[in-house]
Amino acid sequence: MNTLTQRLVAALPLALVAACGSSPSNTASDSNVIVYASSARSPSSIASCLEDRLSRAYESHSGNATELAIGSRSNASYFVTLTPNGYGSVIRVTHGASSSNDPPEEEMRFDVARCTT
Template sequence: MNMLTQRLVAALPLALVAACGSSPPSTSSGSGSDDGAMVYASSARSPSSIASCLRSHLSHTHESHSGNTTELAIGSSSNASYLVTLTPNGSGSVIRVTHGASSSNDPPEENLRFAVARCAT
């Protein structure tokens, strides 16, 4: 492996973590469906693969499906701390994370972001 390739491979985890902290693209009207997302990223992995990975890394994960979208409630099933929406796209999935109805931070936001970054790759 040449030096440039080694550097790119070494920088990949940092780029993914940065993507998890990025804001979703803004819309001209300001009322797009991604307003309020705390994580908005894309992945080459399928929604089912990402959901399985997140379930293995985060406790109290409740999965549901709406059409072709997979939804994960993280935390209490009736009062989730976070909502993860996994939508298939042509080459993988779009991951969108928002705060749930609960004001709880269980798991801590840093743990959630780390799990999403890990499972998106």
């Protein structure tokens, strides 16, 4: 690996943690976003990892995006959208309409961070 690549790979976890703490914008449609980040991993790799870590993760596909509903199948606590880009994936996690925090938000953020690095 060349030096630039090594630096980018080393900086990825820090960038991901910073992204987990903020939403991409302040518009009303993005008010439920809890994680917005990018990863060098493919959507299928991230989805597989999250499905292994979270007991109630339901996968579906919409166009080229992979979507996961986390929690109850009929009233999900979180929605994870994994969209491929030229470098891997864009990850967007939103809190569902459910008032449930199953799993707790902290655990959800941790699992997303572990599966995207």
